[in-house]
Amino acid sequence: MQVASVVVEIPARALDRRFDYRVPLEWEGRVAPGQRVYVTLGRRLCQAYVWSVADVDGPAARDLKPLLAVVDDTPLLTAELMDLVAWLGERYGASTQACLQAVVPAAFRLQPQRKYRVRPDFRGLPPDDLQPLWQALRREPLSYRQVLARHGPDAAIALERLLALGCIEEAAAGRDQVGARQIWFAVPTGSLETMRAAATERSRRAPRQARILEALAAAWAEAGCPPGGVPLTALSLRPSDEPVRALAAQGMVRLEAREVSRVPEAAAGRDERPAALTRWQAEAIRRLSARVVDERFSVHVLHGVTGSGKTEVYLQVMEACLAAGGGALVLVPEIALTPQMVQRFVGRFGPQVAVLHSGLSQGEKRDEWMRVRRGAARIVVGARSAVFAPVENLRLIIVDEEHEPSYKQEESPRYDAREVARWRMERCGGTLVLGSATPSLQAMHEVERGRADVIPMPQRTNGKPLPPVTVVDMREELRAGNRSLFSRALRQGLEEAVGSGRQAILFINRRGYAAFLLCRSCGETLDCPHCDISMTLHRGRDGAWLQCHYCGETASVPAVCPQCGEPALRPYGVGTQQVEQALREQWPTWRVMRMDVDTTRRKGAHQQAISRFADGDADVLVGTQMIAKGLDFPNVSFVGVVSADTMLAVPDYRAAERTFNLLTQVAGRAGRAEAEGKTVVQTYRPEHYAIQAAAHHDYAAFYRRERALREAFSYPPFCEITVFWAIHPEERLARSAAQRFERELRRRLGEDGVTVLPAVAAGVGRVEDKYRYQVVVKYSHWVHVREGVMAAFRTVDEKMHSAGGTCVLDVNAGRIG
Ligand SMILES: Nc1ncnc2c1ncn2[C@@H]1O[C@H](COP(=O)(O)OP(=O)(O)OP(=O)(O)O)[C@@H](O)[C@H]1O
Ligand SMILES: [Zn+2]
Ligand SMILES: [Zn+2]
Numbered sequence: 001m002q003v004a005s006v007v008v009e010i011p012a013r014a015l016d017r018r019f020d021y022r023v024p025l026e027w028e029g030r031v032a033p034g035q036r037v038y039v040t041l042g043r044r045l046c047q048a049y050v051w052s053v054a055d056v057d058g059p060a061a062r063d064l065k066p067l068l069a070v071v072d073d074t075p076l077l078t079a080e081l082m083d084l085v086a087w088l089g090e091r092y093g094a095s096t097q098a099c100l101q102a103v104v105p106a107a108f109r110l111q112p113q114r115k116y117r118v119r120p121d122f123r124g125l126p127p128d129d130l131q132p133l134w135q136a137l138r139r140e141p142l143s144y145r146q147v148l149a150r151h152g153p154d155a156a157i158a159l160e161r162l163l164a165l166g167c168i169e170e171a172a173a174g175r176d177q178v179g180a181r182q183i184w185f186a187v188p189t190g191s192l193e194t195m196r197a198a199a200t201e202r203s204r205r206a207p208r209q210a211r212i213l214e215a216l217a218a219a220w221a222e223a224g225c226p227p228g229g230v231p232l233t234a235l236s237l238r239p240s241d242e243p244v245r246a247l248a249a250q251g252m253v254r255l256e257a258r259e260v261s262r263v264p265e266a267a268a269g270r271d272e273r274p275a276a277l278t279r280w281q282a283e284a285i286r287r288l289s290a291r292v293v294d295e296r297f298s299v300h301v302l303h304g305v306t307g308s309g310k311t312e313v314y315l316q317v318m319e320a321c322l323a324a325g326g327g328a329l330v331l332v333p334e335i336a337l338t339p340q341m342v343q344r345f346v347g348r349f350g351p352q353v354a355v356l357h358s359g360l361s362q363g364e365k366r367d368e369w370m371r372v373r374r375g376a377a378r379i380v381v382g383a384r385s386a387v388f389a390p391v392e393n394l395r396l397i398i399v400d401e402e403h404e405p406s407y408k409q410e411e412s413p414r415y416d417a418r419e420v421a422r423w424r425m426e427r428c429g430g431t432l433v434l435g436s437a438t439p440s441l442q443a444m445h446e447v448e449r450g451r452a453d454v455i456p457m458p459q460r461t462n463g464k465p466l467p468p469v470t471v472v473d474m475r476e477e478l479r480a481g482n483r484s485l486f487s488r489a490l491r492q493g494l495e496e497a498v499g500s501g502r503q504a505i506l507f508i509n510r511r512g513y514a515a516f517l518l519c520r521s522c523g524e525t526l527d528c529p530h531c532d533i534s535m536t537l538h539r540g541r542d543g544a545w546l547q548c549h550y551c552g553e554t555a556s557v558p559a560v561c562p563q564c565g566e567p568a569l570r571p572y573g574v575g576t577q578q579v580e581q582a583l584r585e586q587w588p589t590w591r592v593m594r595m596d597v598d599t600t601r602r603k604g605a606h607q608q609a610i611s612r613f614a615d616g617d618a619d620v621l622v623g624t625q626m627i628a629k630g631l632d633f634p635n636v637s638f639v640g641v642v643s644a645d646t647m648l649a650v651p652d653y654r655a656a657e658r659t660f661n662l663l664t665q666v667a668g669r670a671g672r673a674e675a676e677g678k679t680v681v682q683t684y685r686p687e688h689y690a691i692q693a694a695a696h697h698d699y700a701a702f703y704r705r706e707r708a709l710r711e712a713f714s715y716p717p718f719c720e721i722t723v724f725w726a727i728h729p730e731e732r733l734a735r736s737a738a739q740r741f742e743r744e745l746r747r748r749l750g751e752d753g754v755t756v757l758p759a760v761a762a763g764v765g766r767v768e769d770k771y772r773y774q775v776v777v778k779y780s781h782w783v784h785v786r787e788g789v790m791a792a793f794r795t796v797d798e799k800m801h802s803a804g805g806t807c808v809l810d811v812n813a814g815r816i817g
Contacts, residue, residue, distance in 0.1 A: 002028050003056045004067060006048035007096050008041050009109065013801075015041070016095040018051055022064040024157065031067065034075030034082050036108070038068040038144070045144055047109065049077065049100060068144075068156045076108060076373070078390055080427060087423055091782065092811045093790050094413035102413050103388040107366035116159060117141035119169045120240040121184075121248070121255055126167045133158045137168055182257040184239045185229030186247070188216045189254055195220070198252060208243040211235070213252065229256060271347040274312060280304070280457040284313045287455060289320035291431045292396050299422065301402075301443050302435040304457030305466060305697070306668020307632075310435045311341055313457075314398050315348050317433070318379060322352070326395025326430070327378040331417055333404040335359070335383050336606040337629050340614075341400070345381050356382035356389060359603055384409060387417040387424070395430045397421040401629055402434035402443055403661050405654075408814035416812060418442075437668060437699075438661040441710060444703055445717035460672070467639070467670040467677030469663075469695040473686040474643075485574060485582045490640045490680045497638035498590055498619045502675050504638040506622045507666045508579050509646045511596040512536040512547065515573025517557070521566035528553050532766040537571050538598075539581070551768045579642055580622050593618035595627055628665040634673030639666055644683040644691055651763055652815060653715045656690040660702050663694035714755070720782060722789060723813040724775040725762060726796070728805030731771040735759065737800050737807065738773035744792035745777060754779045763816070770805075776816060 002023035008015055021039050023031050031037070035050045045068070077085070081103055088099040101109075118138045126134050133151055136142065147155050162168040188195055199213035215230050237244055239255050247253045277285070284302060291298050304310040318328045330345065332338045335357035346353050354368045354377035371377045373390040380389040384407055387397070399407070399418055407417040418434070425432040434443050434452070446452040460466065472487040482488060497504040516534035517526045525534045528548035535546035535555065546555045560567045571578075580594045593613060600606045606626075613621050614633055621627060647659040663681060671677020683691055693702035711718050726737035738759035745756050755778040762772035779785045789809070797807040 001056060001061045002031065002053055003061050003064060004031050004037065004053050005051045006037060006039060006067075007051055007100065008039065008046050008048045009097060009100065010041070010044070010046055011095065011097045011101070013095065016097060019048070020064055022061060022066045023053065024066045026157070027067065027070055031070060032075050033079065034077035036071035036076055038071065040065060040068065047071065049082075050075075051082070066156075069160055076104065080394075080424070081388070081390060083427065084388070084420070084423065088413050088415055088420070090786070091419070092413045092415055093786070093793065093809050098412045102385065102409070102415065105362070105365045105369050107362040107369075115141035115143050116147065116163075116168050119166060121245070122167050123245070123249060126162060126165055130158050130162055130165075130167070134162060134167055137162075184232045185256045185258055186212060186216065186232060186235075186244065186253045187229035187256050188220065188226060189251060192217060192220050192226075195252070206243065206246070209247055209252075212237070212243060212247060216253070272344070273348075274309070274461070277312070278309060278457075278459065278461055280459060281309050281313055281461075284455045284457060285316045285320075288313070288317040288431065288433060292317060292321045292326065293324045295395070295429045297426045297429050297431075299425070299432045299446065299452035300434065301439050301447055301452055301454045302433055302457065303439050303454050303699070304435065304437060305460065306437045306665065307460040307462065307466075307672045308437075308457040309461040310400070310457065311344055314400070314433070314435070315344065317398070317431075318349070318396065321396040321431075322349075322378060324395065325393060327375075327391035327393050328380075328396040328398070329386065329389055329391055329394060329421075330379070330381045330398045331387055331400065331407070331421065332381065332383060333401050333406045333629055335381075336600075337610075337626055337631075338400075339607045339610055340632055342381055345379070349379050352377055353379045353381060354389070356380060356386040358383070384417045387420045394424060394428050396433070397425055397430065398433045398435060400435050401665075402436045403438050403440040403657075404629070405658070405814055410814060412808075414810050414812075414814075416814070419812070438664045439699075441657060441703070441706060442717045445707075462671075462673060464671060464676065466697045467667055467679050469667055469679040469681060469697075471686045471691060471695045472680055472682045474682050474684050484586075485579060485642060486586075486640075487680070487682055490642075490682060493638045493640060493678055493680050494587075494620065496678075497636075498587070500637070502637035503613070503616070503618070503633065503635045504620045504640065505627060505633075505636055505666070505669055506579055506583070506620060506640045506642055507624075507628060507662075508574060508576055508622065508642040509624055509662065510536075510573065510575040511577075511598055511624055512549075512575040513539040513544065513577040513581075514571030514575055515646075516571075517546070517569045518572050519561035519563060519566065519568050520570050521568035522561060522564040524561055524563035526555075526558070526562070526569070529555075530766070530769045531764060533764050536575065539577050550764065573646070574642060576622050576624060583620055583622065590620055591618045592620050592622065595621060595623035597624070597626075600626070625662060628662055628669070631669060632672055633669065635675065636670055636672070637675035637677055639670040639677070639679045641666055641679070641681040641683075644681050645685060648685060648688060648690065653710070653713075654815075656688075656706055656709075659688075660690040660694050660706075663691065664697070664699075667694065667697075714778060719755075719778045719780055721813050721816065722777045722779075722782075722785075723810045723816055724777070724793065725808040725810070726773045726800060726805065727770050727808065728800065728803065729770050731766075733800075733803055733805060734771040734773045735761075737796050737805065738775050740799075741792055741796045741807075742775045744795055745775070745788065748788035748792055749777075749779075749785055754785060774816070782811065 004021050004023050005018040031050055031053055033050050033052055037048050037050055039048045085099045085103055089096050116137055133155055147159055195213050195217045199210045202210040215235055219230050248255050321328045342355055354372050356368055372380055375392040380386055380391055399421055409415050422432055447454045470489050472489050477487045494504050514537040527534050530553055531548055531550045533550055535548050538545055538547050544557045561569055576594055576596045580592055583592045595609050647662055648655055667679040670679055689705045724741050726734045728734040742759045757776040759773055759775045762774045793809050800807045
């Protein structure tokens with residue numbers, strides 16, 4: 001007798017374990033790991049994933065409850081993905097259910113209310129023993145639960161048989177939350193002659209039947225062979241319509257339901273293949289292609305300066321991968337921000353590419369996922385979560401802009417797509433390529449330790465040098481009497497670019513008008529009533545308002561300071577809106593465009609904005625980091641950074657790294673084609689090493705300095721950091737939970753190679769009226785501390801949970817505070 005061990009899909013902590021069910025005899029041999037099944041847990045009907053199947057004998061197995069249905073014929077999850085789910089749970093301390101939800105698109109989740117009804121196209125009668133249930137379903141569609149309640153537990157099997165015989169179907173959306181889309185086809189059964197004769201014969205007597213036959217005959221004549229069928233929708237007919245049913249009953253046509261994709265086939269764009277590769281590109285392609293073919297695990301850091309043509313390298317290595325029979329996965333930081341790159345992949349590989357992005361509806365995601373699962377699409381391009389795509393024979397994963405923080409997921413399971421990619425390549429014996437102009441400290445450290453090699457591309461494809469960067473000390477500007485947002489150098493750069501018909505980009509890492517309002521009389525800042533953070537000033541057509549960027553709370557702008565009553569509130573900290581306004585005031589004839597979260601909320605707005613700017617619809621583009629990544633605008637000759645200091649001021653050990661990366665990326669948007677590029681960076685801290693290194697395009701200098709600091713103060717990559725948060729509306733409870741976690745940790749972990757920092761209020765100590773306390777743990781290997789950390793977490797978490805609060809564990813944390 002077979003017993004299936006399953007994971008139920010209900011996301012409750014107490015249910016995060018395996019449950020055993022008996023496999024009914026008729027399904028023995030049909031049940032496999034990765035398959036979805038229906039089971040009852042207590043009285044609850046739910047979907048579950050088969051984890052393992054074992055042959056077990058004895059009464060214990062016979063007493064188990066049976067599986068109620070097998071949802072998938074072939075397992076939805078491959079063995080590799082099942083192992084990945086298990087690994088995710090261990091690596092990030094997350095429940096198996098949460099990991100499954102991360103891996104499988106939401107469309108595959110069970111819809112709680114399914115009903116079964118008689119299939120409208122079914123003629124005849126089912127076998128005798130199935131008739132009672134069938135008759136009942138003819139009277140009214142019933143849910144699974146109703147079927148079991150009214151017809152007893154054996155009805156589960158009867159239902160399955162009726163389904164298998166095509167007598168009944170699931171109503172509405174089908175099995176999954178969103179099912180496959182099906183279209184009915186009429187398929188000819190006889191010869192072309194019989195069909196024509198039948199059409200003529202019916203032209204009077206049954207003209208509507210005749211029309212169907214004529215359409216089939218026409219399709220036949222056009223194809224020159226028996227057509228695969230004609231979709232009924234093309235004839236504005238449904239399978240239940242009288243003439244269709246009549247023809248089917250007479251055996252003139254066969255009706256067939258076929259699955260079709262909801263995703264319009266990617267319009268294969270132009271494939272722009274460069275006439276000749278640079279020598280660096282050629283060398284990179286040679287080395288990487290050799291690795292893709294040899295089927296051994298390897299990691300490579302493709303360190304290519306901005307505009308060095310990394311995309312072309314990816315494309316050609318992918319070609320080598322496909323030629324060797326492998327599948328490939330490309331991760332980009334955010335699909336909406338990289339439309340140009342996605343177009344190039346589709347241009348080269350056409351319908352073999354599946355693009356997974358958040359703009360897809362659930363049904364579209366499902367269809368793309370299935371296209372990948374079935375091997376019809378062998379290349380997947382997507383953001384973070386695409387790292388779970390079920391690519392067949394996966395041999396190559398490319399992570400573009402590998403240094404980007406968006407590869408870390410900030411909700412459970414708090415995975416890092418780069419680590420997942422590494423795990424998958426290690427498991428499949430594949431090649432991992434980490435591409436960046438500014439490789440992360442982590443990636444470079446791997447190179448140092450001999451766990452990865454680096455492939456340099458130090459020159460731009462246009463043969464021109466990287467754009468010269470001028471660092472402007474804003475204190476000097478003040479001394480020289482310039483109080484405007486723009487230094488003289490920045491102003492000159494803008495005017496030169498726009499004056500010569502080129503375009504310019506201005507970067508400022510803050511949306512809104514100003515960071516905060518400060519009272520110049522008493523020093524009060526206007527903070528969010530629900531969060532310990534000041535509110536951002538926004539300005540629109542209908543005036544100004546304040547908004548909290550943490551919880552979204554808005555407020556009107558008071559005329560006087562609420563603290564001291566003086567009319568002395570002034571805006572501080574420049575945002576995109578203010579830059580846009582200043583540009584319009586100073587250069588009224590210029591066409592200015594702004595791109596930030598506020599201007600691109602609408603679906604497709606990103607892409608539109610990017611192509612409008614690429615088409616020359618604006619002279620100056622103002623934007624946040626959204627415009628820093630991987631965009632290729634050949635006509636941009638000037639880039640200005642309005643303030644480099646906002647990024648440096650973030651209280652995070654990675655602030656310098658982020659600043660260096662962003663400055664390098666932003667500067668890299670200039671001078672990518674014929675136009676010479678130029679960049680101006682404004683700052684109050686011109687001597688800072690991150691700014692200096694970026695200005696000199698000196699990655700090595702930055703790396704040396706930053707590495708030394710990280711080592712001295714013991715930060716990643718010289719250790720790993722895990723952060724615990726206790727979150728509760730009552731400060732006292734949040735604090736004591738964090739303190740308890742700290743004590744539990746110290747007791748369990750000892751001192752050896754582990755540092756537990758004292759429990760403190762988080763950087764923003766209150767968000768949405770909830771207090772946040774944190775504990776930071778530093779260690780060298782998660783496997784050494786996992787048990788201790790997880791045990792401490794469970795103890796505190798349970799108590800916190802019953803007290804109405806939340807605990808969060810961020811393993812290998814993306815941020816602290
Ligand atoms: N061998 C080549 N000869 C000429 N042009 C090329 C060549 N290879 C790529 N290009 C072009 O160079 C430009 C820059 O390439 P790409 O966008 O891949 O750079 P990148 O290395 O990804 O830079 P970034 O890090 O800034 O995104 C593109 O317009 C691309 O079409
Ligand atoms: Zn005041
Ligand atoms: Zn708030």
